[in-house]
Amino acid sequence: MSIDAQSVLNETFVLNLGPxxxxxxxxxxIKLTMDGEYIMDADPVIGYGHRMHEKMGENRTYAxxxxxxxxxxxxAALFNGHGYVGAVERLAGLVVxxxxxxIRVITSELNRISSHLLWVGAFLVDLxxxxxxxxxxxxxxxxxxxxxxxTGARLTxxxxxxxxxxxxxxxxxVAGTRKFIASLRSRMPMYDAFVxxxxxxxxxxxxxxxxSAETCRKYGATGPxxxxxxVAYDVRKAEPYSVYSKFNFxxxxxxxxxxxxxxxxxxxxxxxxxxxxxxxxxxxxxxxxMAEKVPRTLKPAKGDCYFNVESARGSFGVRVVxxxxxxxxxxxxxxxxxxxxxxxxxxxxxxxxxxxxALLGSLDLVxxxxxR
Amino acid sequence: MKTIPLKAKFNEIAVCxxxxxxxLETAHATxxxxxxxxxxxxxxVEAARIMDEAQFMIEAITGVDWMADKQLEIVYxxxxxxxxxxxxxxxxxxxxxxxxxxxxxxxPGANWHERxxxxxxxxxxxxxxxxxxLLLPEDARFHPLRKDFKA
Numbered sequence: 398m399s400i401d402a403q404s405v406l407n408e409t410f411v412l413n414l415g416p417x418x419x420x421x422x423x424x425x426x427i428k429l430t431m432d433g434e435y436i437m438d439a440d441p442v443i444g445y446g447h448r449m450h451e452k453m454g455e456n457r458t459y460a461x462x463x464x465x466x467x468x469x470x471x472x473a474a475l476f477n478g479h480g481y482v483g484a485v486e487r488l489a490g491l492v493v494x495x496x497x498x499x500i501r502v503i504t505s506e507l508n509r510i511s512s513h514l515l516w517v518g519a520f521l522v523d524l525x526x527x528x529x530x531x532x533x534x535x536x537x538x539x540x541x542x543x544x545x546x547x548t549g550a551r552l553t554x555x556x557x558x559x560x561x562x563x564x565x566x567x568x569x570x571v572a573g574t575r576k577f578i579a580s581l582r583s584r585m586p587m588y589d590a591f592v593x594x595x596x597x598x599x600x601x602x603x604x605x606x607x608x609s610a611e612t613c614r615k616y617g618a619t620g621p622x623x624x625x626x627x628v629a630y631d632v633r634k635a636e637p638y639s640v641y642s643k644f645n646f647x648x649x650x651x652x653x654x655x656x657x658x659x660x661x662x663x664x665x666x667x668x669x670x671x672x673x674x675x676x677x678x679x680x681x682x683x684x685x686x687m688a689e690k691v692p693r694t695l696k697p698a699k700g701d702c703y704f705n706v707e708s709a710r711g712s713f714g715v716r717v718v719x720x721x722x723x724x725x726x727x728x729x730x731x732x733x734x735x736x737x738x739x740x741x742x743x744x745x746x747x748x749x750x751x752x753x754x755a756l757l758g759s760l761d762l763v764x765x766x767x768x769r
Numbered sequence: 770m771k772t773i774p775l776k777a778k779f780n781e782i783a784v785c786x787x788x789x790x791x792x793l794e795t796a797h798a799t800x801x802x803x804x805x806x807x808x809x810x811x812x813x814v815e816a817a818r819i820m821d822e823a824q825f826m827i828e829a830i831t832g833v834d835w836m837a838d839k840q841l842e843i844v845y846x847x848x849x850x851x852x853x854x855x856x857x858x859x860x861x862x863x864x865x866x867x868x869x870x871x872x873x874x875x876x877p878g879a880n881w882h883e884r885x886x887x888x889x890x891x892x893x894x895x896x897x898x899x900x901x902x903l904l905l906p907e908d909a910r911f912h913p914l915r916k917d918f919k920a
Binding site for chain 1 (some may be wrong): 797798800801802803823824826827828829831833834844846848850851852853855857877880881883885889902903904905906913914920
C-alpha cells in the first residue's frame with residue numbers, strides 16, 4: 398500500500414490501554430484511536446472480570462447469594478448488600494427493626510467515607526501525586542478496623558440479612574466511631590490545604606473532563622458524577638429508603654461539570670456522611686437487630702420489585718423477579734459504574750491522553766462492579 | 770407527579786388486555802416503580818421517545834426469560850432525577866425470533882445495556898450500531914441467562 402501525502406497528514410494509530418494498566422484500577426482495556434496525543438476514539442473493552450452474578454442469583458437460594466453481594470463493588474460492598482436485602486425484603490414484605498436500620502445507615506455511611514478516601518488517594522496517584530494516598534489509607538484503616546469489629550470482614554462485607562443485620566454493635570464500636578469522626582474532622586483542613594487548594598492539582602483538573610447534565614441523563618450516570626454536573630439527584634433524598642428521612646443532611650452539588658467538581662462533591666459528601674453518622678449514633682434506638690420469624694428459606698410471593706440505594710458511586714438497583722420458589726427467578730443488578738463508564742467514549746473524544754486518564758479517574762470506577 | 774400526564778400518551782401505544790391498556794400505576798413503596806407500562810415490541814422506540822421528552826433518565830435495560838410462555842420479556846427502567854419517580858416499560862418477543870428495535874439513538878446509554886441484554890438472552894436489537902459481545906468473550910455463542918442454559 399502506498400502512502401500518499403494525504404494519509405500522512407491524517408495519520409492515526411491504535412493504542413492499547415490495559416487490560417493491565419495502573420490508571421484503570423482493575424482489568425479494563427481501552428482501545429484508543431489516537432491522532433498524536435489526542436484521542437479520536439476510545440472504545441472500552443470490558444468483561445475481563447465477568448462472573449455472571451445474575452445467574453448465580455438464580456441457581457441458589459436467596460440467602461446463599463448474600464456473600465456474592467460483597468464481591469461486585471468491593472470498595473463499597475455494604476451498599477450492594479443493602480440493595481439486595483432491600484429488594485428481597487420489599488418483595489417478601491419483611492419489616493426491619495428500627496435499630497437494625499440505624500446500624501445499616503451507620504455502617505453504610507462509614508463505608509461511603511472509606512470508599513471516597515480510597516478514591517481521593519487513587520485519583521491523586523493517577524495525576525502523579527503519591528503522598529496523599531498514604532494519608533487516605535491511614536484514615537481509611539480506622540474505618541476498616543471499626544467495620545471489622547462488627548462485620549468480621551474488612552472489604553468483602555456480608556453483614557446485612559433479610560430482616561436485619563447479623564451482629565449488634567457494641568459500646569466500643571460507638572465510642573470508636575465517635576473518635577474516628579473527631580479524628581477525620583481534624584484531618585479535613587489538612588486535605589483542604591494540601592490537596593484542594595494545591596495550585597498544581599487545581600490547574601490540572603479545573604475545567605477538565607466536562608460532562609453535562611444532559612449527557613448524564615442520556616447515559617444514566619449517577620452519584621458524584623451527576624452531582625458534579627449540577628443535578629441534585631441522590632437516591633437517599635429522591636426515594637428515602639431505610640431511615641434516611643430521619644436525618645438532616647445536604648446533597649452537595651457543584652455546577653462546573655469538571656473533574657474538580659466531582660472531587661469537591663466527594664469531599665463534601667464525606668462531611669455529610671459524618672453528620673448522618675453522628676445523628677444516628679445520638680438517636681440510636683434500643684431493641685432487636687433482626688426481625689422475628691424470618692423463615693429459614695425465604696419464598697417470596699410471585700411478582701417482581703425494584704429497589705435502589707445510593708452507593709458511593711451512584712444508584713445501585715436490584716430487580717428481583719420471584720416465581721414463588723426458594724430461588725429468585727431473575728435477579729438484575731444495576732451497577733452504577735456500568736452506566737458511568739459508558740459515557741467515557743463520548744466525553745473523552747478530542748482530549749489529550751493524560752487528561753482522559755484524569756477523566757477516567759474522576760468517574761471512580763470499580764471494574765468488577767462493571768463486569769459483575 | 771411527572772407520571773400522570775404520561776399515562777394518556779402511553780395509553781395510545783400500550784398493549785391492551787380486554788380493551789384496557791396495560792398502563793398500571795403501582796405503589797412505589799411496595800414495587801419500587803410508579804408506572805408499569807407494557808407495549809408491543811415494535812413500539813418501544815415511541816415509548817422511549819415519550820420518556821425522553823419527559824426528561825427521564827435511563828436506568829437500565831434487562832430481560833427475563835419466560836420459557837413456559839415461549840417468550841422473552843425486555844424491561845426498560847427509567848428514573849426522573851427531580852421527582853425520583855420510576856417508570857418500567859416492558860415488551861415481550863417470541864423466544865425463537867427475539868427481535869425488537871434499538872433505542873440507542875434516543876438514549877446513547879442504551880447501547881451498552883442492549884449489548885449486555887443481547888449477551889445474556891440473545892435478544893437482537895435491530896438497528897443497533899455494534900451488537901457484539903460486551904461482557905461475554907468475543908467468540909461466545911451462548912446466552913447464559915436463558916433458562917435452558919445450565920451453569
